[in-house]
Amino acid sequence: MGRKLLEETMDGNPVPHISDSFYSCLDCHACLYVCPAGVNAGNVSLLSREIITSSGDRKNENPYARMIVEVTEKYGNPLGVRSRSAGWAEGIHFDEKAEYLLYTGNMFQLMPYTKNLNSARKRMGSSLSNFMASRVANHPSLIRLLSRMRDREMELKNSGTLRNIVKLLRLSGVSFSYLGEKEPYPGTFIYDLGYIEKFKKYSNYVYSALKESGSRKIITVDPHTYELLKNIFPLYISNFDLEIYYYLDLVRMPSIPRGNEKVVFHEPCHFALRDPKYSKPLQVLSGSANTVLAKRSGNRTRCCGGPDELTFPELSEKASQIRYDELKSTGADCIITACPICNVNLSKENRTMEIADYLASKLPG
Ligand code: SF4
Structure with missing residues (x-):
């Protein structure tokens, strides 16, 4: 039935852009709590994206989804900007071989690029931007162009957020190391966009990189990376033995007088x-x-x-x-x-x- 729905016609009637419904699902799982039968439509969408990506038929594949996955496989980062991902930590001295490893997952670092990428996409129109997306992974000049597209104000703000996370953890007496430029992207998009076969391989690569740090306790800083490592990685990695935390699990705030705010x-x-x-x-x-x-x-x-x-x-x-x-x-x-x-x-x-x-x-x- 899933494959049938992806065809352009069903029983002779056109089925317009059914693949767009699966790709546009926000993967929020809100439907699970309102469906009277408890159907998890979010997982139906994920499964359908997996059917699309494994079918070998590219016409239903979203060009931006494919771009993100190809660039991640080639450059270890969805937009090929891994070399800049540790810039926020300049001047910070981290512990070595500490009890915890701080794992940013690159999410705060990627956001300044997506904003400008979207503006460029709107200016180009969908046909040209889709064509460009299909070329990016194999053209280093386009990757260099992407790496210059960041919103510097947002980059500064998000770097400040990561530095504040370090401050809060230190204030709470937590000892942690950080992989810097060696920190891999967790593969969130690869999984979310339905490239499950590729994700199996990629998640094992990330797991090995985290294990090499010597810390078994991993501090994540965003809910996507937290959920991926805590709930999804163990499904694809045998003998997964890392403990996953969200940084606020470890933060102990001093008592602060409240104002009227x-x-x-x-x-x-x-x-x-x-x-x-x-x-x-x-x-x-x-x-x-x-x-x-x-x-x-x-x-x-x-x-x-x-x-x-x-x-x-x-x-x-x-x-x-x-x-x-x-x-x-x-x-x-x-x-x-x-x-x-x-x-x-x-x-x-x-x-x-x-x-x-x-x-x-x-x-x-
Ligand atoms: S189908 Fe479910 S998971 Fe997808 S966007 Fe709608 S509520 Fe969210």
Whole structure:
């Protein structure tokens, strides 16, 4: 049935762009909590993307999805910018052979590129941009062009967030090392875009790189990498024996006097909808600020639209505006996110802050 749906006609009737439905699914899993039969449509989409990518028939494959996977395989990074991924840590001295390994997963470092890539894509139009996407992996000059496309203001801001995470962990007495430029991208896109056979190989490469550090305890800094390492890697790696943490699991905030400020916390799908019992970010934030939630929260939270930013930018923008309006309608002074993708997508009118930046701003001194 899945293969039949991917054909252009079914029983003689045209089936327009059915593959777009599978690719545009945000993978948020919100449907799981509202479907009366408990059908996980997010997993149906993932499975369908796997059918598309393994069919060998490229006409249904999304050109940007293919570009991201080919570039990751070739350059160890979805946009070929691995050499810049450790720039944020300049001047920081990390422990060697420490109890924990700080694993950024490159997500904060990639966001400054996706914003400008989307603007370029809009200017080129879909035909030309799709053609360019199909050429990028095999043309080093196009990779060099991509590497110059970053939004420098956002790069500075996200570097500051990573440095604040280091500050919070150190303040909490955590000892950790960092792989620097040797840190591999975790392969999130390869998995999410349905290239499961490639992901099996890639995840084993990442696992080996993490094991080489000598630390068994891995500190992640975003919900996508946390969920991938904690729940997906063990499915594809035999004898997986790493302990996976989100950095706020280890942060101990000093007691801070609260002012009158009210903040609203946007719960990321990869925490609230994957494991509704996991509420550490909300706990830490509530301990330091007057925190409220939007009308849709917990296992009813709404996706920020971020996962579609590269592949379906218009749909992504629509989803992010709906969520932003919902958060703003709480009357909070500030919107707090705990994911670099949510942060970019919900950053409108200068009222959005990443949780590490907010917590660090409240520290004495
Ligand atoms: S976008 Fe979210 S709610 Fe919609 S089908 Fe995909 S996983 Fe389900």
